[in-house]
Amino acid sequence: MHAHSARYLSAAALTVAAAVTGTLAWAPAASAHAPEPAPTVTAPASTVPDTPTGGVQITKKDPSGAVLEGAQFSLLNTVNGTKALQGKTNSEGILRFEGVTPGVYRLKETSTGSSLHDLVPDQEVIVTASQDAPLTITDPFKPADLTVKKTDKARGKPLAGAVINIAPADKGDAVTLTTGKDGTASAKLPVSSRTGTEYTAMETTAPAGYKLDAKPVKITAKPGAPVTVTLADTPKEEPTKPPTTTPSTDTTTPDKPSGKPTPSATTTSPSPSDTPLADKTTSSTAAPEPEGSLAHTGADATPWLLAGAGILLATGTAAVIAIRRRSTEADDEDQNNRADQG
Numbered sequence: 001m002h003a004h005s006a007r008y009l010s011a012a013a014l015t016v017a018a019a020v021t022g023t024l025a026w027a028p029a030a031s032a033h034a035p036e037p038a039p040t041v042t043a044p045a046s047t048v049p050d051t052p053t054g055g056v057q058i059t060k061k062d063p064s065g066a067v068l069e070g071a072q073f074s075l076l077n078t079v080n081g082t083k084a085l086q087g088k089t090n091s092e093g094i095l096r097f098e099g100v101t102p103g104v105y106r107l108k109e110t111s112t113g114s115s116l117h118d119l120v121p122d123q124e125v126i127v128t129a130s131q132d133a134p135l136t137i138t139d140p141f142k143p144a145d146l147t148v149k150k151t152d153k154a155r156g157k158p159l160a161g162a163v164i165n166i167a168p169a170d171k172g173d174a175v176t177l178t179t180g181k182d183g184t185a186s187a188k189l190p191v192s193s194r195t196g197t198e199y200t201a202m203e204t205t206a207p208a209g210y211k212l213d214a215k216p217v218k219i220t221a222k223p224g225a226p227v228t229v230t231l232a233d234t235p236k237e238e239p240t241k242p243p244t245t246t247p248s249t250d251t252t253t254p255d256k257p258s259g260k261p262t263p264s265a266t267t268t269s270p271s272p273s274d275t276p277l278a279d280k281t282t283s284s285t286a287a288p289e290p291e292g293s294l295a296h297t298g299a300d301a302t303p304w305l306l307a308g309a310g311i312l313l314a315t316g317t318a319a320v321i322a323i324r325r326r327s328t329e330a331d332d333e334d335q336n337n338r339a340d341q342g
Contacts (some may be wrong), residue, residue: 061191075097108122211233
């Protein structure tokens with residue numbers, strides 16, 4: 001009788017213990033190696049009895065599709081900002097939040113677990129009763145730190161005012177940079193691959209006084225790494241200036257006029273009986289045709305006209321002398337005849 005009561009008492013005590021400590025689970029003596037389970041974070045039991053809960057399952061990747069282990073997240077209460085749950089992704093990039101009271105929460109990434117990736121902005125998560133909200137989050141690669149330098153090709157002097165176009169090889173958005181007084185310009189270049197992203201740098205506007213160098217230069221931008229590209233320009237050739245001549249100053253004092261007429265070498269005093277002299281004077285005093293004119297009418301025949309006028313003058317003078325001589329001889333003969341007759 002007492003043994004039977006003891007058996008019932010033990011069963012009752014086990015039931016009370018289960019109610020106080022929670023659900024009991026009987027583990028088998030041996031088990032096979034199972035795949036690594038996803039990290040699970042369970043919220044504390046709600047004070048409201050029989051309240052249905054939900055959950056969030058996070059899958060963490062990078063832009064190339066690779067999963068990220070060790071990314072740490074916190075699930076924050078949007079009402080008071082307190083931290084409800086916190087955990088890290090496993091080797092498969094998965095993290096589960098379970099037993100979460102339905103409502104709106106803010107999911108905050110506190111660590112990417114990688115030196116190559118950047119944190120994502122905070123985002124709201126809606127937890128629904130009896131459901132696990134799947135959520136895939138992609139951590140971007142850290143941008144590369146680009147520095148462009150513009151120099152004089154011969155002297156290495158930094159050049160300001162050069163406009164450089166940085167274009168990705170995949171036809172994405174380009175970046176335009178202008179070098180400052182130190183001849184440099186900088187920018188953050190997005191990176192889409194763990195091994196780096198290809199870019200092309202090309203000058204579109206040269207500094208003042210320099211030739212444009214439109215030859216493209218290839219750049220490899222790697223996650224979170226610095227990259228520097230140096231471009232050199234050649235000065236423009238200055239146009240050759242004509243030699244500067246100083247006009248000479250004529251210090252020669254002009255001759256003072258003597259007040260006496262200067263005889264012309266080609267002018268002779270005409271005699272009353274020399275009639276052809278008028279033709280010579282007219283011809284010799286005619287104004288010559290100015291040089292450089294298109295028409296030279298009669299200019300080349302002037303020497304011949306002068307020679308002809310001289311011949312005519314000599315012939316006329318000889319004829320006058322001969323006539324006078326004949327007249328004198330005729331008068332003498334006439335006088336002699338008169339004398340003989342008397």
